[in-house]
Amino acid sequence: MFRVNEDYLKLPGSYLFSTIAKKVSAFSTENPDRKIIRLGIGDVTQPLCPAVIKALHSAVDEMADASTFKGYAPDLGYDFLRNTIAQEDYKSRGCDIAADEIFVSDGAKSDSGNIQEIFSKDTRIAVCDPVYPVYVDTNVMAGRTGTYDSTTGLWSNVIYMPCTAENGFSPEFPKEVPDLIYLCYPNNPTGASITKDELQKWVDYANKNGSVIVYDAAYEAYISEENVPHSIYECEGARTCAIEIRSFSKNAGFTGTRLGFTVIPKDIKTADGVTLHQLWARRHGTKFNGAPYIVQKAGEAVYSAEGKAETKSQIAYYMNNAKYIYDGLKAAGYSVYGGVNAPYIWLKTPNNMTSWEFFDFLLDKANVVGTPGSGFGPSGEGYFRLTAFGSYENTVEAIDRIKAI
Amino acid sequence: MFRVNEDYLKLPGSYLFSTIAKKVSAFSTENPDRKIIRLGIGDVTQPLCPAVIKALHSAVDEMADASTFKGYAPDLGYDFLRNTIAQEDYKSRGCDIAADEIFVSDGAKSDSGNIQEIFSKDTRIAVCDPVYPVYVDTNVMAGRTGTYDSTTGLWSNVIYMPCTAENGFSPEFPKEVPDLIYLCYPNNPTGASITKDELQKWVDYANKNGSVIVYDAAYEAYISEENVPHSIYECEGARTCAIEIRSFSKNAGFTGTRLGFTVIPKDIKTADGVTLHQLWARRHGTKFNGAPYIVQKAGEAVYSAEGKAETKSQIAYYMNNAKYIYDGLKAAGYSVYGGVNAPYIWLKTPNNMTSWEFFDFLLDKANVVGTPGSGFGPSGEGYFRLTAFGSYENTVEAIDRIKAI
Known part of the structure; x- marks a missing residue:
């Protein structure tokens, strides 16, 4: 008799955003x-911006003609894209990353979910709390x-690094040394960013302890301040300890188009000389057939x-929303965070409401959907996430409604 | 200190097609x-056929306008596609499959590689030998x-079902009952097909023993004979034991466009009522963000x-190639199999050459690249696979060259 992966059954409830979708759908049916x-x-x-639309049409035309038709892509990505990424995202920032260290994929969610596969079963992971649920x-x-533990909302074998208003949403080094550390900057969900000096400390920590950092930089395009690194490879020594995950979803609107990439420098290796690069290449070659x-x-x-010009103006559009949300909520008396180097605004719920209470309150009173902070981990309890990705008109209306209640 | 997934290191050599690509590249550089x-x-x-090209252009235009732009797709696929598949691939053939039992993905390789994740670690798998390497x-x-075991080319915990000329490339039921049985019909690599009566026996076997069949039907569009089932759900009782994997790669030329789907009926469940459907939905929701x-x-x-009309004529084009290969090699004295309900021709290597010897021989003498049968498993030794997916002109030239040596 077949048996299922019992570990799947340990997951409490369904995926955060599925739960939200169901709640909103029910509210919408009733109202x-x-x-x-x-x-x-x-x-x-x-x-999608005009340059991307043009490229898509042109590529579709290539697919219509046998002489330019493309079958299976190279497992790890086309050279034209890997070379461009290496130049534009890395070399131009002084980061020493080669094209063949870039693995093109169908998005950062897949990559951040699959990356754990190449590590041993007994790997001790550390995550920020709150955190993007996919890592955990x-x-x-x-x-x-x-x-x-359903009371605390914590897993017994996970090292949590609380990020709250008290520590400025900046995690301390964990007491127990993890094997694998997930960091996301600019942060989802708190919107916090990290300076280059602070990130350098994490790189040094990882190198000293033989840990690997999975650095999720999906929101790097939203960085507006100086001294906030766009890539972990701006830090010295990151080539021996850091994997970086990037996405086209938020910088170019590819959430429904699906493209991302992961960088694994060849210098991350075990004492036996096994590189994470070779393992990830094997995974791509065996379980993926290219974007x-x-x-x-x-x-x-x-x-x-x-x-570049068109996506820059798109990001400016969203960041203008972020500012409207931030300023509006602040004026209304909320404690508000993020929104400067990230498209996320993180706020303290009023009147000691729980995150889900505030979710229901906001849905009911303002008909605005946000994300409960507790959905990202126990230290997110009492917080709430709003995103800057709406239209300007909707954003203004949403904030005005919130201010009115 | 981080540790890697040691199981990855057990894999001998690299993925079959990567090895071939390297050999061909070396030969090409030298010659x-x-x-x-x-x-x-x-x-x-x-x-890609005109109807598909038209749909792509039209969808790209939708992505250019905020009022029709699409962000994240539903995790499991858009209803418009799931409904169409349910109707066209299943209901129209009398198969009882609902739209919400269809999971749209980026292709059959990903799905056939990932499906094992929802089963327990101690699951005993059975595979045909030779077999598509991804399953193993x-x-x-x-x-x-x-x-x-590098001598036999066999894994100690895998149940192999040899498929050779002696048994007509049709596996017998294994002596030890497996939990999970991978079947692929029409078969890659042998090109063999299965009748509905024969497949019914496998469904009955699985239901009797509590096994699950992963049925890879990626090549169903190539079926030309009556009484060869296009779906395992044509068999009675398949809803309680069979997962079916389908692809758009071979029936519509999507190898570089990436689309497939997996069907998991809600009736496959454990004694505790856990359905494979819910586990796969969870996997999609957590590790995938839609096609x-x-x-x-x-x-x-x-x-x-x-x-339909355009892809049908494309399939006819390839099957005409298959016939040219089959007839040509037969006339040249080769023992040839497949090619009638499948785009693959499977041949016995001449003069007791090993599969790789014949690969090198063919590359050197005829400058034709095929796939060594042994790359698909030990029982593939002494066989060789050619595909019908070339252009007609190249196919004719390749066969004429082979006949000449």
Whole structure:
């Protein structure tokens, strides 16, 4: 008789955003006349920019002709894209990353979920709390997290690094040394950023202890301040300890187009000389068949002169929303964080409401959907996330409604 | 100090097609004047059909306008595609499969590689020998296969079902009952097909023993004979024991466009009532963010009247190649199999050459690239696979060259 992966059954409830979707759907059915504004899931609303649209049409035309048709892509990505990324995202910032250290994928969610596979089953992971649920959930599914305490909301075999207003949403080094450290900057969900000096300390810590950092930089395009690193490879020594995950979702609106990449320098290796690079290459070659050609061409166009200008103005549009949310909530008396180097605004719920109480309150009173902070981990309790990815009009209306209640 | 997944290190050598690519690249560098014809990897060469191209352009235009732009797709696929698949691939054949039992993905390789994740670590798997390497390799990476014997080419914890000319490439029921049985029909690599009556026996066997069948039907569009089932759900009782994996790669030329789906009926459940459907939904929701909207629209177009007619003629084109290969090699004295309900021709190597000897021989003498049968498992030794996916001109030239040596 077949048996299932029992570790899957340990996961409490369903995936955060599925739960939200169900709640909103139920509310919407009961209140068909209310106009709901969604500032919950971090999904973009602005269309793909003209340079990307042009590249897509052109690539589609190539697929229509046998002489230019493309079958299976190279497992690890087309050279035209890997070379462009290496130049534009790394070499131009003084980061020593080669094209063949870049693995093109269908997005940062897949990569951040799958990366744990190349580590041993007994790997001790450390995560910020609150945290993007995918890091923890995928380790649960792999049987790496021990047991779940439904009272505390904590897993017995996970090292948590609380990030709250008290420590400025900046985690301290854990007391117990982890094997694998997930860091996300600019941060989802808190919107916090990290300075280069602070990040250098994490790199030094990892190198000293033989830990690996999985650095999720999906939101780097939203950095507006100086001295906030766009890549962990701006820090010295990161080539021996850091994996970086990037996405086209938020900098170019690819949430529904699907493209991302992971960087694994060849210098991260075990005492026996096994490189994480070779293991990830093997995983890609065995379980993945490349991102679509047309989508990789679209990704390349993001780096063209037009693509850069157009995506920059799209990011400015969202960051203008962020500012409106931040300023509006602040004026209304909320304690507000983030929103300067990130498209996320993190706020303290008023009147000691729990995160889900505030979710229901906001949905009911303002018909605005946000994300409960507790959905990202126990230290997120009492906080709430709003995103800047709505349209400007909806963002203004949402904040005005919140201010009115 | 971080530790890696040691199971990855058990994999002997690199992925079959990567090895072939390296050999061909080396030969090509040494012999720049030779025109190499590739009938090795199963990659298509004909362009996407006009109906698909039209749908792609139209979907790209939608992505250019905020009012029609699509962000994150539903995790499990857009309803427009799931409904179409349920109707066209299943209901129209009398198969009882609902739209919400269809999980849209980026392709059959990912799905057939990832499906093992929802089963327990101690799951006993059975595979045909020879077999598509992904089934075994992904179980190796999950630590399920025991130790590798480099002399026999067998894993200690895998149940092999030899398929050779002696048994008509039709496996017998294994002596030891497996938990999970991988079947692929029409078969890659042997090109063999299965009748409905024979497949019914496997369904009955699985139901009797509490086994699950992973049925890879990626090549169903190539079936030309009556009484060869297009889906395992044509068999009675398959809803309680069978997962089916499908692909748009070979029926519509999507190898570089990436789209597939997996069907998991809700009736496959453990004694405790846990369904494989819920586990796979959880996996999709946690580790995957949907196939691109534009690609799902392209997939929908495959089922339009134009799409059906155009892809049918594309399949006829490849099957004409298959016939040319089959007839030509037969006339040249080779023992040849497959090619009638499948785009693969499986042949016995001449003069007791090993599969790799014949690979080198063919590359050197005819500058034709095929796939060594032994790359698919020990029972593939002494066999060789050619695919019908080349252009007609190249196929004719390749066969004429082979006949000449």
